[in-house]
Amino acid sequence: MVNSQKIKLALVEHMIWVIIIGVFIIFSLTISNFFTVKNLLFILYAASPLGLLVFGEAIALSSGNMDLSLSENAGLTAMLVGVILVDWAPWLPGWVGIILMALVGALLGSINGFFIGKLKINPFLITLSTFLMFNWSTYYLRRGAIIKLPDTLLVLGGGKTGGIFNAIFVLVGIVIVLYIILDHTRFGSHIRAIGGNPDASKMLGINVGNTNFWIFTITGALAGISGLLYVGYLKCIPSTIADGAIFLAFAGAIIGGVSLKGGRGSIIGALGGVILMGIIDAGCTMTSMDPALRGVLNGFILLVAILINRTRGNLRDRILMPK
Amino acid sequence: MEEKNVNKSLPLIKVEDVCKWYGKVQALKGINLEVYPGEILGLIGDNGAGKSTLIKILSGVLSKNRGKIYWNGEETNISSVKEARNLGIETVYQDQAVIGCLSVAQNIFMGRQPIKSWGPIKILDKGMMREEAEKLAKDLKLHIPSTNQEIRFCSGGERQGVAISRAMYFKAKLVILDEPTTALAVSGVNKVLNFITRLKKEKIASIFVTHNLHHVYSVADRFMVLSRGEKVADVKKEETSVQDLENLQLRKMVSVT
Numbered sequence: 415m416v417n418s419q420k421i422k423l424a425l426v427e428h429m430i431w432v433i434i435i436g437v438f439i440i441f442s443l444t445i446s447n448f449f450t451v452k453n454l455l456f457i458l459y460a461a462s463p464l465g466l467l468v469f470g471e472a473i474a475l476s477s478g479n480m481d482l483s484l485s486e487n488a489g490l491t492a493m494l495v496g497v498i499l500v501d502w503a504p505w506l507p508g509w510v511g512i513i514l515m516a517l518v519g520a521l522l523g524s525i526n527g528f529f530i531g532k533l534k535i536n537p538f539l540i541t542l543s544t545f546l547m548f549n550w551s552t553y554y555l556r557r558g559a560i561i562k563l564p565d566t567l568l569v570l571g572g573g574k575t576g577g578i579f580n581a582i583f584v585l586v587g588i589v590i591v592l593y594i595i596l597d598h599t600r601f602g603s604h605i606r607a608i609g610g611n612p613d614a615s616k617m618l619g620i621n622v623g624n625t626n627f628w629i630f631t632i633t634g635a636l637a638g639i640s641g642l643l644y645v646g647y648l649k650c651i652p653s654t655i656a657d658g659a660i661f662l663a664f665a666g667a668i669i670g671g672v673s674l675k676g677g678r679g680s681i682i683g684a685l686g687g688v689i690l691m692g693i694i695d696a697g698c699t700m701t702s703m704d705p706a707l708r709g710v711l712n713g714f715i716l717l718v719a720i721l722i723n724r725t726r727g728n729l730r731d732r733i734l735m736p737k
Numbered sequence: 738m739e740e741k742n743v744n745k746s747l748p749l750i751k752v753e754d755v756c757k758w759y760g761k762v763q764a765l766k767g768i769n770l771e772v773y774p775g776e777i778l779g780l781i782g783d784n785g786a787g788k789s790t791l792i793k794i795l796s797g798v799l800s801k802n803r804g805k806i807y808w809n810g811e812e813t814n815i816s817s818v819k820e821a822r823n824l825g826i827e828t829v830y831q832d833q834a835v836i837g838c839l840s841v842a843q844n845i846f847m848g849r850q851p852i853k854s855w856g857p858i859k860i861l862d863k864g865m866m867r868e869e870a871e872k873l874a875k876d877l878k879l880h881i882p883s884t885n886q887e888i889r890f891c892s893g894g895e896r897q898g899v900a901i902s903r904a905m906y907f908k909a910k911l912v913i914l915d916e917p918t919t920a921l922a923v924s925g926v927n928k929v930l931n932f933i934t935r936l937k938k939e940k941i942a943s944i945f946v947t948h949n950l951h952h953v954y955s956v957a958d959r960f961m962v963l964s965r966g967e968k969v970a971d972v973k974k975e976e977t978s979v980q981d982l983e984n985l986q987l988r989k990m991v992s993v994t
Contacts, residue, residue, distance in 0.1 A: 571871040576853050598860045600850055603839075607847055610836040617834040619818055677838040736890055 419733060426729045430671055430686035431723065437690065438661040441697045448700060452642070453675045455612035461692030462648055463488075464570070464586070466640035467659055469592055469634035474537070475667055477629050478676030480611035482541040483526060484637045485659035486548035491519045492641035496560040496651040499567065508566025508674035515642040516635050520550065523634010524627065531627030533736070545660070552653050559652040563645070572645015581643050592681045605629060609676030642692075665712065666691050669719040671726070692713075747810050747943050749774045750795070751910055755804030757790050764790045766966040769803070772911060775940040777933065779957030781950060781986055785844055786963040788946050792913050797821035814984070825910035829900040829917055837889035841881055842870035844888050844899050845906060853992075856955040873902040877932055894925030901932045905939060912943040918952045930956050950986065954979050962986055 425432065442449035446456045464617045467484045474481040495514045499506055522544070573580045596602035604625045607615040608708050616622055670687025672679030694715060752770040755762065761812075765787050772778050782788050793799040795820045806813055808824050815821045821828070835844045843866070851862040851980060870884035879898045881891060897917050904912045914933065918926045933956050936943055947953050953960070960969040960977060962985045970977075970985045 422871065494985060538796065594860070598863070600852065600859070600861065603843065603847065603850065606839060607836050610838040614834040614836050615847070617818075617828075617830055622847050675834070734887065736886065 422730070423730070425724055427735065428683075428686075430669070430683055432689065433722075434686060434690050437693055437697075445685075445700050446698060447724075448697070449556055453581065453696070454625040457692045457696045458582050458585065458689070460647070460696070461688050462579075462581040462585040462664055463640050463643035463689040464659055464666065466588060466636045466643065466689070467656075468662035468670065468684050468688050469588065469681060470636040470640075471660075471663045472667040472670065472679050472681060473592070473605065473629060474633050475672045475674060476609050477605045477626065478612065479530065479537040479626065479629065480664075480674075481523075481526065481537065481568045481630065481633050482542065482660055483522075483544040484633060484640075484663055485656040486545050486552070487522045487634055487637035488641035488644060488656040489554075489588060489654075490548040490552045490661070491515055491522060491638040492645050492651050492655050493555050493560070493653065494518055495567075495641075496563065496645070497555055500560055500562065503579050508564030508569075511564065511567040512570060512642060513637045516708070517638070517639060519633050519638015520635035523637065524631040526634065529631030530630060531623045534623065549657070551604065556651075556653055558680055559650045561650045563650065567642075569645045569647060570647060571643040573646070574639065576718070578647060582617070582644065584639065588636070588691065589681060589685050596681055601628070606677050609678075611677075633650060662691065662712065665716040665719075668723065669722060670679055673700065673723070673727075688734070710718035747772060748772060748807070749776075749809060750790075750811075751807040753805040753807070754844060755788075755794065757793070757794065758801065758802050763880045764966050765794075765801075768963075768966075768968055769954055771970075772942050772944060772973075774910070775937055777937055778942075778944045779949060779953035779960040780944050780963065781953060781982065782963035783919060783986055785949060785965070787966040788948075788963055789915070791963070792828070792915055792944065792964075795821070795911075795914055796826060820854045822888055822907070825908065826890070826913065827904035827907065827909035827911070827917065828913045829897065831916040832838065835896050835899060838887060840885045841874065841879075841888055841899055842866045842884040842893070845870050845873065845884075845903050849907070853968050869906060870902075873906055876905070877902055877935060890923060893921045894928035896974045897921070897925070897929045898932055898936065902904045903935065904936070904941065904990075909941055912941055913963060914943060914945050916947055916968070917945070918947065918949065926952055946987070950979055950982055954982070 417642065440645045442457055446454060467488065471481060490550065491719065492515070495511050495518060498512045499508070509600070526540055526544055528534045570580050570584055604615070604620050605622055608622050608625055612622055617672050641656065645651055667679070667689040669690055670684040672684060694711070698711065747769040750772050752768060754767045754769060754895045755765055756767055757765040768791060770832070780788055790799065794801050795815065797820055798813045799895060806815060813824065815824070830964060836847065846866050851865050853862050867884060874881060874884055875899050879895050888899060890898070901912070917929050921929065929953065933943060940974060945953050945957055957974060960970065960982055961968060961975050962982065
C-alpha cells in the first residue's frame with residue numbers, strides 16, 4: 415500500500431519526464447533522423463541559452479517574485495560586453511569578456527534586487543521598467559550587429575570539447591550548482607521559505623530584503639551567462655539578441671512545474687521544461703513547420719502545461735493528505 | 738507547592754517600570770513583571786490592554802521608551818529578535834509562524850538549520866534535522882505520520898506544536914506564547930495546553946498571553962492582568978479564581994490580596 419503510494423507520488427512529482435519520454439518516442443517514430451545522438455546533443459545545445467533564462471525565472475518564481483527583465487538583461491549584457499571588447503577596449507583578451515558577461519548580468523540584476531529587496535517595491539513593476547530600459551539601451555548602444563568578435567568569447571557558447579558542445583557542459587554544470595544551492599543550503603531554503611510565507615519567514619529571523627536582493631543578483635548573473643551562450647550560438651551580437659525570450663522563459667519554468675504562487679518548483683523540473691521545449695522546437699524545425707504556427711503551438715503547449723500542473727497539484731494533495 | 742520552590746530563586750526576567758508611547762498614546766504605563774525559571778505566567782487583559790505591546794518588547798520586535806529589563810539579574814537591552822533568541826527568549830506567534838509548503842522538519846529548523854561544512858561550502862545537515870525532528874515529534878506526541886509531511890496538512894494544534902518544538906530544541910529559557918489557542922478547536926486547545934505543561938517539565942518558563950481565561954487558568958501558576966496599559970493584578974493561582982480574574986479583566990473592582 416505504502417509502496418504503491420510512493421510510486422504514484424513519484425509519477426506525479428516527475429510527470430514532466432513522463433511527458434518528455436512520450437513526446438520523444440512519438441517524434442522518434444514519426445520524424446526520420448530524429449533519434450540520433452547527434453540530433454539529441456544538438457537539441458540540448460540549441461536549448462541551453464534559453465535554459466539559463468528558464469532557471470533564472472524558476473528561482474524568481476519560487477521565491478514568490480517574478481523577473482520580466484531576464485531576456486533583455488541577457489541582450490544588454492551581451493551588447494555591452496561586445497562593445498567593450500570591440501570598440502572601447504579592444505586590447506582586452508577575450509576571456510575577460512566571459513567573466514564580464516556574468517558580472518555585468520549580475521550587476522544589472524542587482525538593480526532589480528536593490529529596488530525589490532531594499533525598497534520593497536513590487537517585482538512586476540520594477541522588472542517591467544528595467545525590461546524597457548535594458549531593451550532600448552541595447553538598441554541605443556548599437557543598431558545592427560557586432561560581427562567581428564574574439565574567438566575566445568565564442569568558445570563556451572559555440573565551441574566543442576570531445577565532440578560535445580561546451581554549452582551543454584555549462585548547462586549541466588549550472589543545473590548541478592543551482593540544485594545544491596536550492597536544495598542543500600540555508601540560502602536556498604530561505605528562497606522557498608519567503609516564497610511560501612514571507613511574513614512567517616521574517617518572524618523566523620530570515621532577512622527577506624537581503625534574500626530578495628541576492629535572488630535578483632543571481633538571476634541577473636544567469637541572464638548574463640545566457641547572453642554569453644546566445645553570442646556563441648549566433649557567432650555575432652545583433653541588437654535583437656534574446657528579444658522576447660522572456661515569454662518562453664516563463665513558459666519553460668511553468669511547464670517544468672514551477673508555481674506562480676511561490677515556494678514550489680525545482681531546478682530539475684525546470685530542466686525538464688527546457689528539454690521538452692527543445693524537443694518540440696526541434697520537431698517543428700525538422701518538419702519545417704510554419705514559424706507562425708510554431709508560435710501558436712508554443713502558446714498551446716503552455717496552456718496544456720498549466721492545466722496539467724493544476725491536475726498534478728490536486729493529485730499530489732490527494733496522495734499526500736493524511737488519512 | 739511546586740511554584741514556591743521555584744519562586745525562591747532569582748527571577749529569569751525582570752521588567753521594571755517599562756513605558757511605551759505610540760505618539761501621544763501611552764500604551765504601557767510603568768509595567769513591572771517578573772517570571773521565574775519554570776514558571777507559567779498567564780498574561781491576561783482585554784483588547785487594547787497592552788499585552789501585545791509588552792510581549793513585543795520582550796521578544797525584541799519593539800523597543801521600550803523607558804524602564805529596565807533584567808535577564809538573570811543582569812540589565813539587558815533586547816533590541817532585536819535575534820538578540821532575544823540569543824538570550825533564550827523564543828516567541829510562538831498567534832498566526833503560527835509556519836511555512837505551509839515546507840515540511841515539518843524544515844519548519845522546525847528554518848532560519849538556523851544545522852550545517853556541515855566542507856571548507857567554505859556549507860551544506861544543510863538534512864539527516865540530522867530529520868532525526869531531531871522525529872525525536873521532538875515523539876516527545877511532544879505530535880500526531881503526524883512523518884516529519885517530511887508538509888505543514889499545510891497539519892491541524893492548527895499540531896502547527897503550534899511545531900512552533901513550540903522549536904523552543905524546546907533550541908533550548909529556550911523563556912517562551913512567549915501569543916494567543917496560542919485563540920484560533921483553535923477544542924481538541925487543538927487541549928493539545929496546546931499539554932505542550933505548555935511539557936515545557937514546564939523541561940524547566941522552561943513561559944508567558945501565556947490570552948484573553949481567554951478558561952484556557953490559561955488550568956495551566957498557569959500566576960496571573961497578571963493588564964488594563965489600559967496598567968497592571969491591575971499580579972496574583973498566584975491559589976489566591977484567586979476564574980471569577981475574580983474575569984472581573985479584573987473587565988475592570989471591575991475586586992479586592993485582591
